[in-house]
Amino acid sequence: MPKVSMEELEKTALEMIRNSGSTGILQSDLWRRLGLDSREGSRLVLRLAKKGLIRREQVVVNGRRTYRLRYTRPPSLELKLKVDIEDVLDIPCFTCPFLGQCGPGNFNDPRTCPILQAWLERKARELLGDDGKA
Ligand code: SF4
Incomplete structure (x- = not known):
């Protein structure tokens, strides 16, 4: 599998989050769709959040705490x-x-x-x- 640059990965992730609209997307779903493990996925999400491009909202799904991600326009x-x-x-x-x-x-x-x-x-x-x- 060809190596994808971090910028491309961020761009793809941001596009997915933006396309999820007001519903948002669970971070675990995003990682799965991008083929990332939780460590890589967390780093990616934190980078996008730090840049102010997404908002993380803590939610409980099937008894487990996770985050729902929503796009925020700078x-x-x-x-x-x-x-x-x-x-x-x-x-x-x-x-x-x-x-x-x-x-x-x-x-x-x-x-x-x-x-x-x-x-x-x-x-x-x-x-x-x-x-x-x-
Ligand atoms: S004096 Fe200069 S800044 Fe003022 S309106 Fe004329 S061109 Fe514009």
Whole structure:
């Protein structure tokens, strides 16, 4: 049997856990499907949990304690998924007459620009679902 890299194994395991949806998957079922023993399986699961990609929930099955694994989307990824091209089309810099002279340390500086700052604050409120329209 060809040796599978740890990254491939993690990817496959994560895919299985994600596909198990809100029900999740028992860790022993995951190990069995991946052909891992409990030592290898535990290490794999702990690595995924440490990365914040899965959640482990202690359960009792047939009188034995085990863990149910569920996929957790990382917060940074969640935010990234909410941003698409439509969200940045109205950035003020695209139509700003000072764009050519704007830069760090210049009179027009994106780090201190009140127009850009106001736009960023409005976008952040929209992305976080707090656009003041409620
Ligand atoms: S940061 Fe401000 S001044 Fe610079 S291009 Fe954008 S809107 Fe214009």
